[in-house]
Amino acid sequence: MQSAIKQLSRKTLTAGALLTLSFGGAVQAESQPGKGVSVTPIFPSIAEERFRGEIAIAGLEALGYEVEKPKETEYPAMMLALSYGDADFSVHPWEVLHDSFYQKAGGDDTMVQAGSIIPGVLQGYLIDKKTADTYNIRSLADLKNPDIAKLFDANGDGKADLTGCNPGWGCELVINHHMEAYGLEEYVNNNQGSYFALMADTIARYQAGQPILYFTWVPQWIAGVLVEGKDVEWLEVPFTSLPGGEEGVNTMHEGKNLGFAIDRVMAVMNKDFAEDNPVAQAFLSRVQISAADESAQNLKMQDGEKSIEDIKRHAQEWIAANRSTFDGWLEHARAVAN
Numbered sequence: 001m002q003s004a005i006k007q008l009s010r011k012t013l014t015a016g017a018l019l020t021l022s023f024g025g026a027v028q029a030e031s032q033p034g035k036g037v038s039v040t041p042i043f044p045s046i047a048e049e050r051f052r053g054e055i056a057i058a059g060l061e062a063l064g065y066e067v068e069k070p071k072e073t074e075y076p077a078m079m080l081a082l083s084y085g086d087a088d089f090s091v092h093p094w095e096v097l098h099d100s101f102y103q104k105a106g107g108d109d110t111m112v113q114a115g116s117i118i119p120g121v122l123q124g125y126l127i128d129k130k131t132a133d134t135y136n137i138r139s140l141a142d143l144k145n146p147d148i149a150k151l152f153d154a155n156g157d158g159k160a161d162l163t164g165c166n167p168g169w170g171c172e173l174v175i176n177h178h179m180e181a182y183g184l185e186e187y188v189n190n191n192q193g194s195y196f197a198l199m200a201d202t203i204a205r206y207q208a209g210q211p212i213l214y215f216t217w218v219p220q221w222i223a224g225v226l227v228e229g230k231d232v233e234w235l236e237v238p239f240t241s242l243p244g245g246e247e248g249v250n251t252m253h254e255g256k257n258l259g260f261a262i263d264r265v266m267a268v269m270n271k272d273f274a275e276d277n278p279v280a281q282a283f284l285s286r287v288q289i290s291a292a293d294e295s296a297q298n299l300k301m302q303d304g305e306k307s308i309e310d311i312k313r314h315a316q317e318w319i320a321a322n323r324s325t326f327d328g329w330l331e332h333a334r335a336v337a338n
Contacts, residue, residue: 007063032064033279041070042078043085045167047306048196048220051091051297052117052289054315055326056091056267059283062330074168079105079268079318088273089284091117096249096261097170100266112274114287118294119266123171123217124258125162127152131211140259141182141238143213149187152213157189163198163214164190173243174260175215181241206231219291221298229241235259284332294320 039060041055057067071087075098081087083106093102095113102111111288125140131137131151143149143160152160165171172192179185191198199214199222206212208225216222226232237259240251249261267284275282297314319326 008281014319016207030338031333033063033276033334034060037065037280038068039089039273040068040087040278041071042081042090043070044074044078045072046093046310048298048301050308050311051294051314051318052091052265052287053259054312054317055289056089056284056287058315058319059287059326059329059333060280063279063283063333065280067093070209075170076101076105076168079111082268082270083110085270085272087270089114089267089269089280091265091267091284091287093266093268094121094170094263095266096263097123099175100173100244101170110271112269112271114265114267114269114274114281115287116290117220118288118291119269121218121263121265121291122258123174123215123260123263125213125237125255126213126228127214127235128206128212128226129229129231129233130144132233138233139236139238140178140184143187144236145289146187146297151211153206154210154327155189159186160188160213162188162190163195163212163228164192167192169195171215171217171260175261176240177243178237178259182238184248218237218296219294221295221302223295224299225302244281278336279333282336283329287319287331 002256021266040055041053044048053070057070073081075093078087078090078093079098079101082090095116102113105111113193127137133153135148135151143152146158149160150158153161154161162175164175177188179188179190199216202212202214203222203225211234222295228234234253234256237251240249240257240259242249242251242259242261251257251259251261253262267287269284297311297318298315301310
């Protein structure tokens with residue numbers, strides 16, 4: 001009799017354990033629907049843009065995905081990698097600025113623009129406020145006056161020195177187009193190279209009381225060092241002119257025509273991966289951070305917190321400060337699996 005009771009107890013315990021394991025597995029499957037799936041991100045080589053990528057990676061890992069080490073390259077190659085399936089997603093391409101790269105790589109036939117990561121991003125030309133006010137310089141076209149151009153001459157050739165952007169970023173195509181469209185080629189040197197090294201020299205000149213002329217974009221740390229309205233002013237362009245004749249896009253910011261599209265950073269995915277992984281697509285469709293948050297993080301990097309470990313910590317700090325929002329993205333993605 002006792003033997004029969006013990007045998008029944010063992011069967012009951014075994015059944016209970018199996019039920020518990022089964023229930024636990026179901027819970028895990030619901031919370032981590034991407035478990036067992038490998039994901040390859042692809043990011044630009046600009047360390048200042050890694051922050052948003054780490055936020056996206058943290059969310060995908062919370063959903064169970066195995067995220068590989070991100071590949072790094074410039075934007076034309078990035079689009080090709082996403083198109084061919086050599087990478088699965090990025091949270092870095094700009095919708096308008098990089099559209100020609102997107103279309104040439106296959107466009108909507110091979111990729112998916114899953115969501116808007118950072119809305120309202122800006123690009124344009126700035127000069128120091130002191131020089132702008134002293135000489136009433138408001139437009140890029142004012143540099144066609146040789147006396148005005150000489151104010152920004154850093155090498156003694158009589159032409160204004162513009163701190164431009166790196167080849168491969170996309171912005172260099174617009175700047176080169178502008179120099180020709182506005183007749184500025186004989187008045188302005190478009191200096192290209194290592195952008196942040198060039199900007200370090202530009203900031204040093206400003207701190208020494210010298211006039212400065214540079215291209216930049218927002219979000220990034222420079223906007224926290226050279227503050228619009230206090231230290232520097234945006235220059236207007238005389239009219240909208242973009243490569244490919246894209247005159248219909250919005251280039252206006254606070255009443256000024258900046259000459260560049262008011263843009264947004266997109267989450268872009270390989271189309272086959274997106275279709276096979278609707279949970280990942282649902283998550284990336286919700287990820288969004290503000291330009292101000294990324295600029296603030298970039299300023300931390302400029303102040304010395306610039307290692308990959310620092311950037312990962314910044315991402316975790318952002319998630320902790322925005323926990324309900326972040327968890328909402330995860331809940332939306334998990335709902336797709338159900």
